[in-house]
Amino acid sequence: MLSTISGIRIGAVAVGVPTKWVSLEEQFGFEGSGMDERTLNKFIKNTGVEGRFVSVTQQTNSDLCCAAAEKLLTEKQIDRNKIGFLIYVSQTFDYRQPATSLVLQHRLNIGIDCMAFDIGLGCSGYVYGLNVIGSLMMQSKAEYGLLLCGETGTRDIICGKDVSNNEDILFGDAGSATLLVRDPACPDMNFMSKSDGSRFRALIHPWGFYRNPVKVRDVDYMDGISVFNFSTEEAPALINDLMSEMKSSSEDYDYLVLHQANKLIMKQIAKKTGFPEEKSLKSIDIFGNTSSASIPTALVKNLADSVKGRSRFLLSGYGIGLSWGAVDCYIDEKDILPLVKTDEYFEDGYQSNDI
Amino acid sequence: MSEKEKLALLEETFDVDEGALNPEMLLNDIDEYDSMTKLSLIVMVEEEFGKKLTGAEIKGFKTVQDILNVMV
Numbered sequence: 001m002l003s004t005i006s007g008i009r010i011g012a013v014a015v016g017v018p019t020k021w022v023s024l025e026e027q028f029g030f031e032g033s034g035m036d037e038r039t040l041n042k043f044i045k046n047t048g049v050e051g052r053f054v055s056v057t058q059q060t061n062s063d064l065c066c067a068a069a070e071k072l073l074t075e076k077q078i079d080r081n082k083i084g085f086l087i088y089v090s091q092t093f094d095y096r097q098p099a100t101s102l103v104l105q106h107r108l109n110i111g112i113d114c115m116a117f118d119i120g121l122g123c124s125g126y127v128y129g130l131n132v133i134g135s136l137m138m139q140s141k142a143e144y145g146l147l148l149c150g151e152t153g154t155r156d157i158i159c160g161k162d163v164s165n166n167e168d169i170l171f172g173d174a175g176s177a178t179l180l181v182r183d184p185a186c187p188d189m190n191f192m193s194k195s196d197g198s199r200f201r202a203l204i205h206p207w208g209f210y211r212n213p214v215k216v217r218d219v220d221y222m223d224g225i226s227v228f229n230f231s232t233e234e235a236p237a238l239i240n241d242l243m244s245e246m247k248s249s250s251e252d253y254d255y256l257v258l259h260q261a262n263k264l265i266m267k268q269i270a271k272k273t274g275f276p277e278e279k280s281l282k283s284i285d286i287f288g289n290t291s292s293a294s295i296p297t298a299l300v301k302n303l304a305d306s307v308k309g310r311s312r313f314l315l316s317g318y319g320i321g322l323s324w325g326a327v328d329c330y331i332d333e334k335d336i337l338p339l340v341k342t343d344e345y346f347e348d349g350y351q352s353n354d355i
Numbered sequence: 356m357s358e359k360e361k362l363a364l365l366e367e368t369f370d371v372d373e374g375a376l377n378p379e380m381l382l383n384d385i386d387e388y389d390s391m392t393k394l395s396l397i398v399m400v401e402e403e404f405g406k407k408l409t410g411a412e413i414k415g416f417k418t419v420q421d422i423l424n425v426m427v
Binding site for chain 1: 370386387389390391392393394395397398407409413416
């Protein structure tokens with residue numbers, strides 16, 4: 001499905017990570033680490049992951065998003081009463097109830113003339129979030145929208161369908177903040193989005209919620225081969241559909257920014273959509289796979305120091321759901337801010353009447 | 356493509372020495388045949404033979420010969 005957002009553009013992008021960075025070499029490169037040298041080297045070669053940022057115990061993804069947002073709002077001198085929408089996209093929420101976006105609204109001192117709510121999506125979340133917030137802004141008078149996306153992926157244990165998997169060391173922690181700005185003169189953002197709920201079992205954490213309240217195991221399950229085949233088939237097909245709607249080709253874009261799933265998947269998608277490797281921005285080496293924050297991490301890692309002006313981007317996220325999307329948009333490279341590092345966390349001060 | 360060439364392709368995909376594989380070998384006995392190798396195998400078969408291996412097909416592979424059989 002194609003959707004077009006007019007008069008709204010991406011005005012700034014920031015990413016927050018914890019200060020601690022752990023290399024896979026350091027974590028597993030010794031006798032008795034549970035992984036032999038050959039497996040480790042092969043993992044690094046195929047996934048491209050060299051290490052990840054790892055949050056401190058009390059830190060949640062909202063803390064990382066909050067630090068990124070604070071930096072962005074301060075740097076751009078944004079009037080916080082003019083932010084009409086705050087959307088938090090994640091699968092790692094602070095509480096089962098209420099939505100994390102409300103807590104973030106409070107922490108960021110955003111005025112109450114604002115719709116704050118959460119979206120529970122993973123790897124497709126950044127592109128979906130841009131689509132939702134852009135649409136809402138288009139039909140309102142809000143000056144700004146704030147999209148916060150990310151995950152503390154190092155907290156999750158991933159269990160592959162076939163044994164001997166090491167997917168749990170693929171994921172890293174990062175939270176992003178993206179400012180959407182009303183600008184009648186800006187070029188359109190064009191989205192292509194798809195969902196296929198029939199494949200909801202391909203990536204799932206089934207325990208400890210309402211359907212299966214008993215926490216049998218605290219793990220996420222991933223059918224790696226199905227997800228790999230989905231990513232290397234459906235994502236390039238969607239990108240090609242979008243380019244054909246836009247009557248564009250890879251040559252018309254300055255950059256392709258894919259969800260940083262793993263190096264092998266990204267290479268296949270670039271190849272099938274006609275993008276040369278050098279146009280495909282990567283951050284998986286340092287950040288690992290950070291779910292809905294991964295597109296912002298690739299922007300920040302590669303372009304934070306850029307002094308170039310407006311460039312044309314093709315962004316695409318794909319994964320859990322299964323859910324996938326792509327957007328053709330413009331971003332001024334000077335609006336991509338340097339990486340924010342923090343170990344700060346929110347002490348909510350909540351005291352239950354029950355304790 | 357001759358069987359020898361196919362075996363050479365598989366050895367490259369498995370990241371093992373030249374001549375390390377033979378058709379009778381059980382995949383379970385090959386340390387290098389892990390989840391990462393399976394993904395590389397999907398890419399190789401798609402690029403060289405134009406077909407996409409499914410999870411079920413891969414699960415069905417018991418010997419090196421089983422993989423050679425789909426490399427047509």
